[in-house]
Amino acid sequence: MAQSQVMAQTLFLSVAEMRELVARVGLGTFIAKVQQRLEHDYKRWEEFEKSPRTANHAHGVGVIELMPVSNHEEFSFKYVNGHPYNFKHQMPTVMAFGALSDMETGFPKFLSEMTILTAIRTAATSVLAASVMARPESRSMAMIGNGAQSEFQILAFHAALGINRFHLYDIDPAATEKLLRNLAGTTGFELVPFGSTAEAVRGCDLVTTCTADKAYATILTPEMVEPGMHLNAIGGDCPGKTELHRDVVARARVVVEFEPQSRIEGEIQQMPADFAVTELWQVLTGAAPGRAGAEEVTIFDSVGFGLEDYSALWVAYELAREHGLGQSLDLIPPMADPKDVFGLLSLAASRR
Numbered sequence: 520m521a522q523s524q525v526m527a528q529t530l531f532l533s534v535a536e537m538r539e540l541v542a543r544v545g546l547g548t549f550i551a552k553v554q555q556r557l558e559h560d561y562k563r564w565e566e567f568e569k570s571p572r573t574a575n576h577a578h579g580v581g582v583i584e585l586m587p588v589s590n591h592e593e594f595s596f597k598y599v600n601g602h603p604y605n606f607k608h609q610m611p612t613v614m615a616f617g618a619l620s621d622m623e624t625g626f627p628k629f630l631s632e633m634t635i636l637t638a639i640r641t642a643a644t645s646v647l648a649a650s651v652m653a654r655p656e657s658r659s660m661a662m663i664g665n666g667a668q669s670e671f672q673i674l675a676f677h678a679a680l681g682i683n684r685f686h687l688y689d690i691d692p693a694a695t696e697k698l699l700r701n702l703a704g705t706t707g708f709e710l711v712p713f714g715s716t717a718e719a720v721r722g723c724d725l726v727t728t729c730t731a732d733k734a735y736a737t738i739l740t741p742e743m744v745e746p747g748m749h750l751n752a753i754g755g756d757c758p759g760k761t762e763l764h765r766d767v768v769a770r771a772r773v774v775v776e777f778e779p780q781s782r783i784e785g786e787i788q789q790m791p792a793d794f795a796v797t798e799l800w801q802v803l804t805g806a807a808p809g810r811a812g813a814e815e816v817t818i819f820d821s822v823g824f825g826l827e828d829y830s831a832l833w834v835a836y837e838l839a840r841e842h843g844l845g846q847s848l849d850l851i852p853p854m855a856d857p858k859d860v861f862g863l864l865s866l867a868a869s870r871r
């Protein structure tokens with residue numbers, strides 16, 4: 520029997536099409552949609568089958584990770600790396616792609632670039648956590664690390680939480696200059712560069728640490744942390760890669776994404792196994808408080824979790840179809856007789 524097309528094809532969203540999609544939807548709207556979906560998905564936490572991501576370490580230079588998650592309807596995974604010294608090769612620290620599949624058949628219905636999408640979902644996750652952990656009157660944030668994620672963080676915190684003053688610091692002045700160039704012309708908030716982390720964080724309501732170094736770094740030390748601060752710690756996301764001094768963690772309320780993964784990769788890898796943490800879904804559902812009072816220091820110890828990539832892929836898939844973007848990808852063979860993979864080869868041979 521001749522092979523004919525009987526299955527839908529995989530929709531592929533390239534980098535160029537993701538850029539077009541963000542341009543059409545608007546970055547702020549895109550981040551807000553991912554934030555909404557994240558909240559929806561985190562609130563149905565029990566419906567997902569979860570596991571810590573698998574990590575293959577390139578000794579001393581980085582890591583490549585696979586991040587799967589599923590519910591009864593869908594499965595997703597992301598391939599992502601973390602190579603802090605990639606700038607030497609003219610490559611980003613974080614590069615990613617991922618897929619969304621139907622659980623009933625296993626068919627991969629969507630394959631997408633996720634380097635841009637990861638920056639969007641990380642910003643959306645950060646503001647979602649801060650919305651239930653930071654003091655509501657917060658208006659200022661220090662942005663420590665002005666690399667690839669930083670503009671997304673700033674735009675999301677301004678739009679979602681009304682942060683209108685950002686203090687900037689990076690050990691690489693060119694990174695801060697890049698940030699200032701990229702956000703020149705945006706209105707509604709001030710961007711103020713500083714010469715050190717200690718100066719940048721002084722007096723701020725929030726601090727986002729988003730640095731990349733394969734080390735037990737101490738970007739924030741206890742004397743820099745003021746009562747009531749919310750720390751959005753993004754950059755410590757791997758064994759042997761942290762940003763907060765141990766005593767900063769010890770004195771704060773700590774919220775994590777998925778405890779089994781965060782114990783391995785988060786700031787809490789520095790703490791004893793029984794150090795108390797709360798998972799984000801518990802705060803979002805009201806099962807646990809995000810902060811106890813105005814003086815408490817809170818930490819969102821973020822490492823990035825597969826559920827966030829699922830939510831982001833889900834939104835990107837919906838938006839791509841709505842805007843008619845993406846190409847059909849010849850990834851899975853369409854087969855009239857699903858038992859005849861061999862027949863696909865005969866067909867190719869007969870064409871020669």
Ligand SMILES: NC(=O)c1ccc[n+]([C@@H]2O[C@H](COP(=O)([O-])OP(=O)(O)OC[C@H]3O[C@@H](n4cnc5c(N)ncnc54)[C@H](O)[C@@H]3O)[C@@H](O)[C@H]2O)c1
Binds near residue numbers: 603666732
């Ligand atoms: N939690 C998550 O979900 C998540 C998501 C994406 C990225 N990340 C992590 O966030 C970090 C930043 O990612 P990126 O894509 O922006 O990387 P990037 O390499 O583009 O930027 C990192 C910046 O940190 C700066 N930096 C390094 N050490 C510093 C220090 N001691 N003080 C101040 N600045 C310092 C570097 O100069 C660089 O500009 C990485 O470690 C990455 O693995 C986490």
